[in-house]
Amino acid sequence: MIEVLRNHIIARLGNDLDNLDKVLSNFKHITTKRNEQLLQQGDTCKYVYFIAKGCLQVYVYDKDYNETTRDIVIEDNWCSELQSFGSGKPATENIRTVEPCELFAIDRQSFQKMMETVPQFDKVYKQILEASYANSVYRINTFVSLSALDRIKWLMEYRPMIMTRLSSKLIASYLGINKDVFSRLKAQL
Template identity: 90%
Template sequence: MIDILRNHITSRLGNDLDNLDKVISTFKHISTKRNEQLLQQGETCKYVYFVAKGCLQVYVYDQDFNETTRDIVIEDNWCSELLSFGSGNPATENIRAVEPCELFAIDRQSFQTMMETVPQFDKVYKQILEASYANSVYRINTFVSLTALDRIKWLMEYRPTLMNRLSSKLIASYLGINKDVFSRLKAKL
């Protein structure tokens, strides 16, 4: 399982990383149950998670306490509430395992230590932040102007596995569509 993390890191930072084992061993292995809560808004986000297996949902509540999902993170990707993790401020988002997961978590202090002692490691934070930012910008620029039907088509084109894997309720909340509307439109495809 930990090889998934190892492979991910070497593919980003190269094989010549002196302290690879030191880096790897800094991560804590976490197995979660389905629907386990990893972060509640208001708490400080303590970890950056690497998803080796399973799927995480990053979400907030709207004024009617419905969930709005900002991101769905699957295997071989990083997940966190970066702004809280980086600053120590209260998180504005929630994170939940929507499947049983195998995660590798690194806390803030270890992350700092890694940044200071492993030269290449400070690229990691920048890479994660930039990837997260790119993802958000993309979501705003595409979704704002798309109809519900076009968002579904978008999902089927760019993240097709999610359709079978996750509940309609979750996908609808990710696409910003009412679940009944999602159900109807899906039937029309």
């Protein structure tokens, strides 16, 4: 299973990395069931997760305690609450598994050590950050300008796997649409 992570890194940095095995040894393999809580808001985010298999939900609660999903992250991607992870401050977001998962987790101390001793690891971090940021920007721009129906169409175009693989409830909370409305709109496509 660690091969997925190995290939992920090689794909980004090439396979001329002396230290790749050293880097990989810093990751802890975690197998989870579905609906496991990886991070609770208020706690410090201790890990950056690489998802070898499965799917994670990053979410917050609105004032009526409804979940609103900031991000849905599938295999071959990274997931964390970088604000909290980087600063050690309490997290403002929650993370849970929405499917059984195979994860590789690296803690803050190892992460820092890798950043300092393996220059390429620093590059990977920048790539994660840049990709996360690009994703957010894209999401804001579509979100602010599109109607509920157009957001659904956008999701089918941009992340079709999400539409077929996950529950309507989750998708609706990702799109910022009430689940009843989502059900109605989906029917009229």
